[in-house]
Amino acid sequence: MLKANIESARRYRVQPGSRFPVGATVSPGGVNFCVFCRHATGMELRLYASTDSVEPFQIIPLVREENRTFYFWHVFVEDLPVHCCYTWRAHGPHGMPQMDDEAASRKELLDPNARAVSERFWDRQQASEAQGPSNACIRAIVTEPLETTYDSDVRTLDDAIIYELHVAGFTRHRSSNVRNPGTFAALIEKIPYLKELGVTHVELLPVMAFDEQDVPRTAAARGLTNYWGYSTHGFHSPHSGYCVEPARAPQEFRALIDAMHAAGIRVLLDVVFNHTAEAGVTGPVINFKVLANEIFYHVDPADAGRYRDYTGCGNTINCNHPLVSAFILRCLEYWVRDLGVDGFRFDLASVFTRGEGGALLSNPPLPWAIESSEVLSRVPLIAEAWDAGGLYHVGAFPGMAWAEWNGRYRDVIRRFVRGDPGLVGQVCTCMAGSADLYEADGRLPASSINFVTCHDGFTLLDLVSYDTKHNEANGEDNRDGTNDNLSWNCGVEGETQDRSIMRLRLSQARNFMAILLLSQGVPMILAGDESLRTQRGNNNAFCQDNELSWMDWRMSSDALAMSRFVREMIALRKRHASLRRRRFLTGRPAKGCSEPDVAWHGERLGEPPWHDPGARLVAFTLAGQSAEEAMLHIVLNMNDDARIVALPGLGSGSWHRIVDTWAESPLDIVPDKELARTERDTCRVEPRSVVVLESGAD
Incomplete structure (x- = not known):
């Protein structure tokens, strides 16, 4: 199949196509396109020669009689080269609260099943406006077939030591000395460091295509962008910003996975299936709002202009609708089967327990369906077992095989190390694997993902250096981020040259790391904690794509000493099976x-x-x-x-x-x-x- 080299005058012949599979599928004779849209009376496929093309070189109208099967619209384009771009338009009633049908029909939509995307012309503000230009959109890219070998081995967390890292932040600092900073390719160059450290798994912050422009206006006014990536719009595409060539996103991501596996390191993904980048009524139109608004989102039936928000991000995915559950399952299976991922951590996973109207379900179908999938049952599934709407499922997330981020472990250990009295019973329960949470219903110590720090909150050095948050750089007058950090600054707030305080802080940092790696269950380390990375007291650096968040590879003597300590503690844990018991202590x-x-x-x-x-x-x-x-x-x-x-x-x-x-x-x-x-x-x-x-x- 040739790459895109298209003359604007050429028109490719079309056939009706097939509803299987969804997305853009390359075959020897051309490309089959298929998208779901229930209420459309007509669809339009718009083809662009490249990511830089301003106008489509061909617009293909689809009609119900030939191009629709049930609620799926499809067309086959003969001999179409790969790496061209495409968008959809949907005509007819949409049920969108923020704009009328005519305005919605002008919006160019991203294929929810796109394997690669281009944000060359994306403008979040213009996409939020009814009269905004239609081409202020995210485009899908037709990708060449991905050659993969599916590893069907069962992967567990029994001996895991997880390292949570940000793909871009790990190599974007000028001291990283990599060829393409901030990319999947650059991370490959740092695998020897990970191997020497001794971690067994990396947990990547979101790598599914996300909207970097999704930040509050006050942050945008400061030139800040969405750094963490919890604003997904392309669930099947690796994020283009982490690619050297976005059109080869699947291949570049798979190369990272293969390199990690060759080094004996497994890869977990932090995934966001609780909300999307489209936000609420004032948010942009990207895809789902037009294609499946009342199916994909929790919409208030008493007020069609309001999205139910259990995520704090403007919308909530209606995860237990059968069509949405099927979409999520197919997506996760794709990342495992085709892209080689070894497991998932699910952001705000308690959303998975909400049914129609947001009501709590005693037996929600989605968590059980995920762990029952022939593909997904073979990989670790980790829940962040709460949401922003008040649900808290730590110790009680539905299903059998799910592990959980143990937020109670974090809080108890933080309080104990800062010096709170009367906690030794709780500390020992946590270090013994939290049997009080997991043993009664047959779960195991590996059900507890133990952590003291993660991307959200203080780094380890900041945890022992600050009593309060310092988020002024985010542009929200220090109102954002939690106020309950359970931290202790060792006597002075922030940076100091007092060597006695610095010595105490180093000892406290070692205390946290030692307790974490001596605990039953699965330890998770935040990237950079081993080298005393600081965010200068910012506990909500979601918008700080700069040196505040990046890994600085220039290490002080204290950082080198701490790195050695962590490396040797990991080795100690690996030497002693008694620290990695499969069953609870008796x-x-x-x-x-x-x-x-x-x-x-x-x-x-x-x-x-x-x-x-x-x-x-x-x-x-x-x-x-x-x-x-x-x-x-x-x-x-x-x-x-x-x-x-x-x-x-x-x-x-x-x-x-x-x-x-x-x-x-x-x-x-x-x-x-x-x-x-x-x-x-x-x-x-x-x-x-x-x-x-x-x-x-x-």
Whole structure:
């Protein structure tokens, strides 16, 4: 199939086409186009020679008698080259609240199933206006067939260490030294770094095509754009802004996946099926508003001019409508089967539990359909188990196989490390895998995605450097972003040259990372936390596509030391199967073992301070999963003073202090226990620190 090289005078012959499959499908004889539109009385396919073409070179009218099957409109264009662009127009009643049928019929629409898109002429403001120019639109690109091999292996999170990163932000800084900064191709160049760090999975912030212009007007006036990407318009297309050649978006993304797999790293996608870039009544017309408004969105039946908004983004996808559920399933299967993705994290996934009118469903079809899919049942499914309309499903997301972002883990660990008393029971429950949330209905420790920081909120360094948010750069007078950060600045707000405070902050950062990687369940690390990346107190950097958000590869001595600590903590977790148990801890010996899988302590052995309202110290011993695996004794001391704690007896052996977050590098973690300090009956644990001891010979 030739790439687009089209003379404007040429007109390609057409046939009626087929309703299977939807989208633009290339075959040896041409391209079949198909789109869903229930209420249209006629459709129009507009073909453009390239992404730079101002006018279409051919307009193909579709009529009901030849080009419609049920609610699908289709046409086959003979010998059409790949890489040309196309849009749709729909004539007839649309049921749109913001403009009349005549104005809606003039809008050029993006194919919801486009495999690649061009935003060359996109103007969000003009697309929101009834009289705005029709070509202020997003165009689909006809892509060449993608050669792929489907990996049908079952992929789990049992041994996962997830690294959440932003594709562009990871390489856009001038210090990244890559050929095409901010692209999928550039991320491939950083795979050796990820492999050396030791993470097993990367979780990419949204990479489905999104609207970079979707920001509040105050942010747009400052030249800010949508950086995070939670504003999807093309659910089947990799984001053009991350591509060297947008017309080859599927191929470039697949190349990234293949390179990650070759390095032994799996790829999870953060996906947004709760709302779209079209927003509410004042938002732009892109596709769904004209093609399937009352089907695709929750529209208030008592007020046709209002979209129900359970997302805080102006609209809510009507996920449990059968046609919408089918669209979502086909889309997810495409990203796994054709593009090679290894699993998904679903943004504001509690929207999946809402039925018609937004009512909560006790057995919502979509979550069950996703995990029952022959393709999707083989990959991890992670829910952000809440929405902006008040639903909160942490520990109770419907389905069997879903894991969840454990927001309660984040909050408990943040409060404990900043010094809140009386939390040791909750801390131990969280570190043991949150059995109180997941065990009763048969879920497993891997159901809990443990995290302390993520893209939304403070970075790890900011969590120990700021008491309050500092979002003035966003242009909303610091009103945006959460006020409840559960943080502690260690005595001074923001940057400081006081070395004692900087030392405390580094110790606190190590505390968070150590606790995270010593917990049962699945740890998730925010990219850059290992090198002390700061956003200078901004806890809502969604619109900051600049050095505030980007990964700076120039590392200070403190950053290098922290990076080493995280790398060695990951290696420690991988060495000890006792930190990655498939089943919940019981306090009893496992089969073939003489010691209980866990024993809880305080400063004295066997006396955990469960009911002490002032307690800030707890300890526990983990037995190995086999006779060959050493035991671990872990002490968490968040008091302001040092404590002497008792150690379990080991007969002729000794305990080796392999982690001490109060110590400075390289003594903060000693990977070779033969070089570590030995302890016997007691050990001193410095203030606000975590100590890990490993059993071994004298």
